[in-house]
Every structure is written in structure tokens, then in C-alpha cells.
Amino acid sequence: MEMRASFAKKDAPVKAALAAGMLAFVLWGGLPLVRHRRHDMPIVKGPGVTAVLRLSEFSPGLEGTTADTNIFVLQGREPGGKALLMGDTHSNEPEGMLSAVIVIENGIVEKGTLYVIPVFNNSGSRATRPGDGYPLYFDIPTDWGTRRFRFGNRDASPLDQWPDPDVYIHYPERQLLSYIDVRNTNRTWPGRADGPLMERVTFGAMELMRREKIDVAIDIHGAETMFPVTNCIVAPESSVKIATLAALTVKAREGFENHVEPSPSGFRGLSHREIGDHGPSLPFLLEAPIPFLDQPTGPKTVQFLLDGKDPFLLSLSKKKKLFVPYDETGWPLEKRVGQNLSVTLEIFRQFTKKTADRPIALRGVPRYADVVKEGVGKFLADPSKAAAGGVVRN
Amino acid sequence: MPVIMIAYYVITAFLLVVLVWNFVREKGRRGDLALYLLVMIPLLLRLLRWK
Numbered sequence: 001m002e003m004r005a006s007f008a009k010k011d012a013p014v015k016a017a018l019a020a021g022m023l024a025f026v027l028w029g030g031l032p033l034v035r036h037r038r039h040d041m042p043i044v045k046g047p048g049v050t051a052v053l054r055l056s057e058f059s060p061g062l063e064g065t066t067a068d069t070n071i072f073v074l075q076g077r078e079p080g081g082k083a084l085l086m087g088d089t090h091s092n093e094p095e096g097m098l099s100a101v102i103v104i105e106n107g108i109v110e111k112g113t114l115y116v117i118p119v120f121n122n123s124g125s126r127a128t129r130p131g132d133g134y135p136l137y138f139d140i141p142t143d144w145g146t147r148r149f150r151f152g153n154r155d156a157s158p159l160d161q162w163p164d165p166d167v168y169i170h171y172p173e174r175q176l177l178s179y180i181d182v183r184n185t186n187r188t189w190p191g192r193a194d195g196p197l198m199e200r201v202t203f204g205a206m207e208l209m210r211r212e213k214i215d216v217a218i219d220i221h222g223a224e225t226m227f228p229v230t231n232c233i234v235a236p237e238s239s240v241k242i243a244t245l246a247a248l249t250v251k252a253r254e255g256f257e258n259h260v261e262p263s264p265s266g267f268r269g270l271s272h273r274e275i276g277d278h279g280p281s282l283p284f285l286l287e288a289p290i291p292f293l294d295q296p297t298g299p300k301t302v303q304f305l306l307d308g309k310d311p312f313l314l315s316l317s318k319k320k321k322l323f324v325p326y327d328e329t330g331w332p333l334e335k336r337v338g339q340n341l342s343v344t345l346e347i348f349r350q351f352t353k354k355t356a357d358r359p360i361a362l363r364g365v366p367r368y369a370d371v372v373k374e375g376v377g378k379f380l381a382d383p384s385k386a387a388a389g390g391v392v393r394n
Numbered sequence: 395m396p397v398i399m400i401a402y403y404v405i406t407a408f409l410l411v412v413l414v415w416n417f418v419r420e421k422g423r424r425g426d427l428a429l430y431l432l433v434m435i436p437l438l439l440r441l442l443r444w445k
Contacts, residue, residue, distance in 0.1 A: 014424060015417065022431040030444040159443050163402050 036136040037126040037157070040393035041149055042383035043070070043101055043118060048108035048364065050075040052392055055117070058211065059193060059204030066160045067197050069122040070394050071115055071208065072104045074362070080112030081358030083216040083348060084209060084281065087118045089185050089271065091125035091152025092134065094305075095288050095336040096220030098149070098376055102341065103365055105381045111352075112360035115208065119394045120219075121185040121201065123160040125152035138302045140333075142377035144385075151305070155183035161197040171195055173268040181269065186219070189274035202274075209279040215358055216351050217281040219271040220340050222290030225313060225322040225331065229261050233343060234272045234285040236263035242354060243284055246346040254342055254368045256335075261287075282351070286343055288336035289324045307332050338371030403441065410437045 045052070051073040056062040085103060087096035100118035107114065119125050128134045134153070139146040158164070161183055168182040169175075171192050181187035183198055191203030209217060223230035235243035243260045250258055263272040263283075275283035291308040292300060298310055309330030317326035324331070345365060352359040366379050383391045417430040439445040 011421060011424075011427075015420075015427060018427055018431055019417075022435065026435060026438055026444075030439055030442065034444050158440075159445070162399050 032136060033128065036128065036150060037066075037159070039126075039137070039150055041119075042391045043072075043394055044105050044381035044383055044386045045072070045390050045392060046074075046105040046107060046364075046381065048074040048106075048114075048362070049104060055201065055204040055208075058207035059191075059200045061193055061200040062197075062204055065123075065197060066126060067121075067123045067156065067201050069117060069119050069201075070392055071117050072392070074104070074107055074109045074114040074116065076109035076111045076113060076361070078111045078359075081215040081351065081355060081360040082113045082115070082212055083218065083351075083360050084115045084117070084205070084214045085344065086116075086120045086205070086217070086219045086271075088122075088125050088152070089120045089219055090154045090221055091119070091121055091127075091150070092129065092154050092293065093220075093222035093290055094138065094149060094151060095222050095290065095333060095340055096286075097125075098140075098333070098337050099220055099340040099344065102337065102371075102376070102379045103344075103362075106364045106366065106379055107362045108364045110361040110363060112358065113212075114360070114362060115212070115214065117205070120205070121152070121156055121198070122394070123156035123197070124154065124183070124185070125150050127153040127155075127157035127159070129153045133300050135300065135302045135305065138305055140306075140377045140380060141375070142380050142382070144382045147377065147380050147383075155180055156185070156198050158183070170268045171199060175268040177269060184269075186221070186271055187269035189269055189271050190278035202271075206275070206279050209275065209281045214279075214281045215355070216347060216360065217271070217275050217279075217283045218344055218347060219275075219283070219285045220344075221285060221287050222293065222336060223287040224294045225289045225291050225324050225326055226294050226296075226316070228323050230287050230289045231257060231324045232259045232261045232287050233347075234261045234263050234270075234287065236265075236272055236276045236283060238276050239272075239282040239284055242282065242347060242350045245350045246343055249346050249350070250339075250342050250368070256339055256342075256368060258286075258339060258343055284347055286340050288339050289331050290336060291326070291331050305333070308336075333376055334372045335368075337376050338366070338368035341365055341371060342368040406437050406441050410434060410441060413437070 053071040062068040087100035168177040191199040233243040272285040348360040
């Protein structure tokens with residue numbers, strides 16, 4: 001008894017020191033994550049924005065959750081077709097979100113109506129990838145300073161949807177998918193009103209498309225240079241003609257490659273498959289090459305995210321292991337965003353040519369050459385100079 | 395919050411309490427003290443809803 005008491009006495013200061021060290025470690029590692037999760041990005045309502053809706057208006061199960069997000073409406077002066085643009089389906093592919101923000105802050109719709117969801121997976125954009133050393137934010141230089149954006153994860157945060165199942169059973173096809181895909185908003189389409197949170201997100205977008213009779217839905221992503229489905233437009237049978245014409249036109253007129261990949265009918269849950277199968281819209285999924293996502297690279301720094309330069313990928317490129325051309329210039333953000341914007345505008349143009357009674361026409365949005373020459377920051381507005389009520393936090 | 399998520403938070407809290415109890419009761423084996431604390435970190439982060 002005495003011996004035990006003496007051990008306890010001797011251990012007490014050690015235990016206190018170790019516990020204090022652990023708590024300090026938790027605070028040091030945890031507080032930046034808390035700040036990141038609570039950090040709202042300002043998005044300036046551009047001259048073409050006529051309304052801002054919430055996704056929970058179409059999927060009430062999202063109300064009050066971190067998965068709810070903003071929908072910017074740009075209604076044209078003349079009636080016409082309707083289009084939906086989504087970024088940040090995967091929040092570690094930020095060129096989609098940046099393309100959407102540029103459209104919101106610069107675009108003016110002449111004909112038709114455009115719905116833009118810049119941060120589709122709001123929960124994922126407030127999380128980070130464990131073990132990959134991802135930055136929590138990235139800053140884009142502009143003429144007036146820098147603009148900060150959250151850098152998120154591919155999947156929703158487990159703080160919002162937990163636990164994961166052993167296997168994700170897709171609804172409604174019942175295809176067995178990886179457990180992690182239950183938090184992946186590009187596997188949970190078409191979703192359901194009372195399903196897991198990410199199914200409610202995709203259900204909200206499906207309801208928007210069904211209720212508003214959206215003609216064209218564009219989901220903007222980024223893909224690894226070592227992944228075969230990269231630098232392309234993924235389209236199902238219904239959209240493939242417009243996608244092909246858009247790909248050929250941007251190659252001929254703007255000089256960049258963006259081939260068409262068919263959407264596989266047997267792989268369920270993806271936007272380019274389910275949107276067309278369960279709603280009225282023609283789906284397109286844009287993939288710009290993002291070297292940051294590749295695995296055999298150097299540190300995942302903000303600089304690498306922005307310029308896409310990596311010596312390991314360069315070496316692999318020389319051995320012809322990549323699916324895109326890659327040299328010392330990397331694959332910078334300007335190219336990726338510019339490519340997305342040009343292809344989006346071209347899809348609208350081709351749709352309008354094919355369906356003249358439902359035109360979609362917008363101006364003010366820069367194209368590939370403009371973004372490559374001027375940089376992404378040139379087309380980002382200064383939130384501090386916006387009019388009262390002109391900034392929406394997402 | 396769905397019922398299953400609440401159940402997982404309860405399980406997390408229970409495990410954390412067990413670990414804290416073992417940490418307090420541990421005598422002599424200092425290596426084990428560090429291990430108890432290491433195992434507590436993810437549980438604590440989840441319970442605080444930080445990660």
C-alpha cells in the first residue's frame with residue numbers, strides 16, 4: 001500500500017506535465033482547424049446578380065447545417081434557357097470555385113438565367129485532408145491586394161456527417177461504392193430528401209434543376225495529371241454532341257486541348273450520369289489538370305497549388321507517365337480557370353445554336369486568353385469596396 | 395444531428411473517460427502514460443468538434 005502511494009506521488013508531476021503537453025498540442029493543432037471551419041469567404045454580388053437563394057430552399061433537410069450553401073441567380077434581361085454552374089463539388093479542386101466566383105462577380109446575363117453555386121460542398125470546403133499536409137487557405141494576388149480563399153477537402157467533414165458506413169450503397173441504384181463516397185458530393189447524385197447529409201445536398205441541386213427546368217448543368221472539377229480522365233469534358237449521350245462541338249471550337253479558336261470523355265452508364269452517383277438520368281438538364285463535368293492532386297509530388301504548398309510546378313511530375317512527364325503535356329511552366333491556375341471559363345461559355349453558345357428558342361447568352365466573363373494574360377486576380381472584385389449588402393459570405 | 399451520430403459521440407465520450415481513468419490510475423509505467431494521451435487526441439478533437 002505504501003509502495004503504491006509512493007508511486008502515485010512520484011507520478012503526479014509527470015502526469016501533469018504530460019497532460020499539459022498533450023493539451024497544448026491539441027490546442028496548437030486544433031485551433032487553426034476551428035478557425036478554418038468558421039472562416040467565411042466574401043463573394044461580391046456582381047452587376048448581373050439579381051438574387052441569392054439558399055440550397056435549403058430546395059432541400060429543407062439542409063437548413064441550419066454546414067452543408068447549406070448559397071445559390072447566386074443572374075437573371076437575364078431577355079427570357080431564354082437556364083443553366084446551373086457548380087464549383088467546389090470537391091473543395092480541393094479550387095479552379096471550379098474560382099471560375100464560379102469570376103462569373104458571379106463579372107457576368108451579366110443577356111438572355112436566359114444562370115444559377116451559380118460557387119461552394120457546392122460547403123462542408124468539405126471547411127475541412128482538410130488528414131495526413132496530406134494541405135494548406136488551409138490560399139491567397140490570390142490582385143491589383144488591390146490579396147484575396148483569401150478556403151482550401152478544403154474532397155469529401156464532406158465528418159463533423160457534419162458521421163459515421164461512415166462500411167460500404168456506401170448508392171441511392172436509388174443500390175450500387176456498392178467505397179465507404180468514403182457517402183461524403184463525396186460527386187457520388188451521392190441524385191440524392192434524396194431524407195438521406196445522409198451529402199445526398200440532401202445533391203437532392204437540393206436536383207430539385208433546383210427540376211423546379212426551374214434548368215437546361216444545362218455544368219459541374220467544374222480538377223483532376224490529377226496521372227489520371228486518364230483529365231483535361232476533358234465528361235458528358236453522357238444526351239450532352240455529347242454539344243460537348244464535342246465545344247471541345248473542337250475551343251481547340252480551333254483558343255488553342256487549348258479539352259477532349260470529350262463519355263460518361264460511363266454503369267458507374268453510378270456521378271453528376272454527369274445522374275443529372276441527365278433523373279432530371280431535365282444536360283450535364284457536363286469539366287476536368288482541368290491540377291498537379292497538386294497527384295500523389296508523387298513534392299510538398300503540397302500554396303505555391304504548388306497556384307503554379308502547378310513540380311520536379312517529380314516533370315520527371316514523370318519525360319517518361320511519358322502523364323496524361324497531359326507537362327513542362328517547366330507547370331499547369332498554372334490561370335490556365336485551369338481560363339480553360340473552365342472558355343469551355344463553359346462555349347457550351348452555352350453551342351446549346352444556344354442547337355436550341356434557338358432557349359438562348360443562354362452572357363457577357364463580361366473573361367475567356368482563356370484573358371485569364372492567362374491578366375491572371376485570376378484581375379477578375380476578382382475587392383469586397384471592401386462593394387456597396388452595402390453587396391457581399392455574401394459563403 | 396442523426397441518432398447514429400449522437401450514439402457515436404456518446405461512444406467517443408465513454409472511451410475518453412475510460413482512457414482518462416486509466417491514465418489517472420496508471421502507476422509506474424511512464425511509457426504507457428504517453429500512449430494513453432496519444433490515443434486520447436483524436437477522441438478529444440472529435441468530441442470538441444474541432445476535427
